[in-house]
Amino acid sequence: MRHRGEVALVTGANKGIGREIARRLADEGMTVYVGSRDPERGARAVSELNAGGADVRLVPLDVTDAEQARAAARRIDEEHGKLDVLVNNAGTVGAWGVSVDDVTADGVRDTFEVNVLGVITVTHACIPLLLRSPAGRIVNLSSPLGSLTALSDPAHPIAGAGLVGYSASKAALNAVTLLYANHLRAAGVRVNAANPGLVATDLNRDSPRNRGDRTPEQGAEVPVALALLGRDGPTGTFRGGDGTSVEDVVPW
Numbered sequence: 399m400r401h402r403g404e405v406a407l408v409t410g411a412n413k414g415i416g417r418e419i420a421r422r423l424a425d426e427g428m429t430v431y432v433g434s435r436d437p438e439r440g441a442r443a444v445s446e447l448n449a450g451g452a453d454v455r456l457v458p459l460d461v462t463d464a465e466q467a468r469a470a471a472r473r474i475d476e477e478h479g480k481l482d483v484l485v486n487n488a489g490t491v492g493a494w495g496v497s498v499d500d501v502t503a504d505g506v507r508d509t510f511e512v513n514v515l516g517v518i519t520v521t522h523a524c525i526p527l528l529l530r531s532p533a534g535r536i537v538n539l540s541s542p543l544g545s546l547t548a549l550s551d552p553a554h555p556i557a558g559a560g561l562v563g564y565s566a567s568k569a570a571l572n573a574v575t576l577l578y579a580n581h582l583r584a585a586g587v588r589v590n591a592a593n594p595g596l597v598a599t600d601l602n603r604d605s606p607r608n609r610g611d612r613t614p615e616q617g618a619e620v621p622v623a624l625a626l627l628g629r630d631g632p633t634g635t636f637r638g639g640d641g642t643s644v645e646d647v648v649p650w
């Protein structure tokens with residue numbers, strides 16, 4: 399309960415890795431806002447997460463909706479006046495199994511809307527609140543599929559994965575992570591990217607290759623460790639290696 403009194407917002411927290419991140423941050427004593435675009439799934443997750451006496455609150459949040467993001471920030475401001483942790487977890491693959499030849503801009507637009515613009519939308523709304531925390535932290539759920547180091551090595555399995563929208567959106571997210579980290583460094587806000595590893599969630603359900611061998615609980619380990627960093631913790635890093643340890647650094 400080292401983090402009692404702290405406030406967190408986790409986007410896309412009605413299921414999968416996000417729900418486990420919310421559970422773990424609530425276990426640490428934080429008040430956790432569960433962002434969910436689907437009210438019913440969100441309400442179910444919140445009632446389950448609150449069963450043990452935690453302080454978990456539902457906030458309607460489609461990350462592509464700037465007005466909803468501003469409304470979420472206004473509510474957190476009214477109820478707490480600050481935000482200590484923002485976890486940009488909401489994400490989508492788009493369509494699996496589309497050959498690179500067949501990728502169109504329209505086919506990847508939704509993926510960019512959620513994975514990149516959604517992160518900017520929510521972060522923009524939350525920055526004033528994070529600046530009021532003594533040690534603000536932003537954690538962006540990224541993926542090695544967005545690693546330009548891996549993509550530029552033709553022998554690397556990631557280079558042949560062919561998930562254009564997902565890989566390019568996570569590469570863009572990595573750049574966004576570094577730009578916010580640089581901008582917010584002097585103010586003491588830590589901004590890092592997390593690799594949860596290959597986790598068996600709905601995201602991988604239709605994968606023609608590997609549907610994930612890690613549980614959502616295991617996938618939450620690295621993002622939670624980054625969400626619990628102190629003011630002297632690292633910033634502008636991509637952590638998780640194969641998803642097992644926050645000590646491992648993923649090449650950008």
Ligand SMILES: NC(=O)c1ccc[n+]([C@@H]2O[C@H](COP(=O)([O-])OP(=O)(O)OC[C@H]3O[C@@H](n4cnc5c(N)ncnc54)[C@H](OP(=O)(O)O)[C@@H]3O)[C@@H](O)[C@H]2O)c1
Binds near residue numbers: 413516
């Ligand atoms: N699973 C993996 O192996 C893996 C590996 C690397 C990185 N990641 C990243 O980890 C994060 C969580 O993924 P997951 O595996 O837990 O997937 P998941 O089970 O499919 O959960 C994704 C969450 O994002 C939400 N979401 C999607 N679009 C949204 C939007 N426009 N606004 C608000 N919420 C939205 C979903 O809400 P709905 O229920 O409404 O759809 C859901 O709550 C993603 O950023 C993903 O890219 C996952």
